Amino acid sequence: MTDPRPSRRELMKPAQLIGLAFAAALFGGVITLMSMGVLQEPRPVPPGEMHPHLKAWVVAGVVAGIVFIVTLVTIALLLLAVDPAQLTKQIDRPVLLPDEEPASGPGASAAGDGAARGVDPGADPPQR
Numbered sequence: 001m002t003d004p005r006p007s008r009r010e011l012m013k014p015a016q017l018i019g020l021a022f023a024a025a026l027f028g029g030v031i032t033l034m035s036m037g038v039l040q041e042p043r044p045v046p047p048g049e050m051h052p053h054l055k056a057w058v059v060a061g062v063v064a065g066i067v068f069i070v071t072l073v074t075i076a077l078l079l080l081a082v083d084p085a086q087l088t089k090q091i092d093r094p095v096l097l098p099d100e101e102p103a104s105g106p107g108a109s110a111a112g113d114g115a116a117r118g119v120d121p122g123a124d125p126p127q128r
Contacts, residue, residue, distance in 0.1 A: 017079075021072040029064030033057070 036056035045051050050058075093100075 017072065017075055020075065021068050024071040025064040025068035028067035029060040032060040032063040036060070 033056055036052070036059060038053055038056045038060075042052050
């Protein structure tokens with residue numbers, strides 16, 4: 001019988017992680033190539049200078065490598081923050097509200113609140 005809760009290994013499927021990082025790197029590289037004008041007609045190159053298209057490919061490779069590494073490390077660190085046991089746990093309350101302490105019995109919330117503040121629950125409310 002298999003465990004219904006996913007393990008950390010199942011969360012970090014290497015092919016998906018590397019595929020997503022590769023897609024982000026490809027996007028960064030293509031954007032760099034387009035912004036450096038690789039599809040335009042090259043300008044005349046003075047002697048001793050690198051051809052503009054070659055320079056664009058070098059910079060795009062560097063940008064793609066940086067984006068690949070940063071994406072891979074970021075996703076891996078975010079996956080380490082996820083507790084696999086919490087994935088299947090059903091949440092029946094608003095997530096952003098603080099946790100409430102359970103009441104000790106029926107009607108304890110009305111009497112318990114006044115007693116905690118030092119107010120007699122049977123007393124009349126103060127007059128204004």
